[in-house]
Amino acid sequence: MTAALERYAFALAPLAAAALWGGMYVVSKWGFALIPPVTLGFLRxxxxxxxxxxxxxxxxxxxxxxxxxxxxxxxxxxxxxxxxTQFVGTELTSASQGSLLTVLTPVFTVALGALVLDERVTAAKAGGMTVAGVGTAVVLAGQYELASIAAGNLLGVALLLVGSAAWAGYTVWGLRAVRRHGALRAATYSSLASVPLLGTLAVGELWYLGVSPAALPLTVESVGAVLYLGLASTAAAWFLWYKGLAYVSAGTVAVFFFAQPVVGAALGAALLGEALGSGFLVGGALMAVGIWIVSRERADSVAESAGPTAE
Structure with missing residues (x-):
């Protein structure tokens, strides 16, 4: 593989990450019924x-x-x-609210990229983001009654908004760490640094709920949920997300996040028997066009200035 093709392939790595996160929502339906949300997040x-x-x-x-x-x-x-915030917010709201609010992450990421990293928001990037966002909205409108989305738990909605902004922060402030230390190293040690923090929150959650850790169910479903969330949507997806940052800007990486609810809807239909809405194909096509437009914006100058990328 030539250097240019390799660089382009890794620039698309966040698309694979978004696909893995799309599956996360299906798996979470099993997990939240068995394990409290923060504790499940800690295990993940x-x-x-x-x-x-x-x-x-x-x-x-x-x-x-x-x-x-x-x-x-x-x-x-x-x-x-x-x-x-993402797991508790998802627990307090509906799948439709979770899907809609988490796709605000690209918007937060582009805004922070411009403010913090002085990234230029080109017309092509803004247009591609808009097309992808419209496509995602069409998919969600076909899956859910959008009029009912705002009628849920306000605390849950607020937490999901915070979670979307926080992931944007992880993306933007992680860019320099990726360029300096490599994607694998940055993803690994940032994850390890969060383990004691999430562990403390999980202990507090179990104490508040009056649940003993020994009482958590050890079933095929609970183990399968933790394995998918830990191996696929954390270890693999976070590395792939940061690998993309080694080659393109934070704002360019952000557009791939729009694929998450589309993949989630497809997997929900395949694994849970959920019906796909009438707008799924149209919305998915729009999303794909938007991602294609923005992916062509990959910055070779960014790649040339990148730090360690052999990982």
Whole structure:
């Protein structure tokens, strides 16, 4: 594979991450019924971080230096805020609200990229984002009664908004860490840094609910949910998301997030027997066009200035 093709392939890595996150919503329907949301989030990240760390160690990677840990600790804070608010917010709201509100992440990411990183929002990027956003809205409108989306739990809605903004923060402030330390290292140690924080929140949640950790169900469904969330939607997806940042801007990576609810709807139909709305094909096509427009905006200059990318 030529260097140009390899760079383009890795620039599309966030699309694979979004597809894995689309499956996360289907799996979460099983998980939340068995394990409280913050505790499930802790198990997810603990497993994913452990797997990433084993990969780093297996490849002979050195542990972070004292100078590196503050960066990873800060990113771990973004991870903690994202997972806790996203999972609790999803628990308090409906699938339609969760799907709609989480796709605001690209909007937050582009805005933060412009404010924090001085990324230029080109006409093509803005147009592609708009087309992809309209496509996602069409898919959701076909799946749900949009009039009922605003009628849910206001606290849940607020938490989902915070979660969307927090993931945008993890993306934008993680860009320099990816360029300096590599995608695998940044994803691994930011995840590890969040484990004690999420663990503390999980202990508080179980205490508040009066649930003993020993009483959590050990079933095929609960183990399967944790394995998918930890291995696929955390270890693999977070690495792929950061791998994309090694080659393109935060704003360009953000557009791939629009694929998440489309994949979720398709998997819901395939695995849960849910009916696809009439606008699924039209909305999916619009989303694909929007992603294609923005993906052509990949910045070779960014790739040339990138830090370690061999990971």
């Amino acid at each position: 990240v603990a497993l994913g971080a452990t797997v990433l760390w084993l990969v780093v160690v297996g490849r002979g990677g050195a542990p972070p230096t004292r100078a590196e840990w503050p960066t990873f600790a800060a990113l771990g804070g973004w991870v903690t805020l994202t997972v806790a």
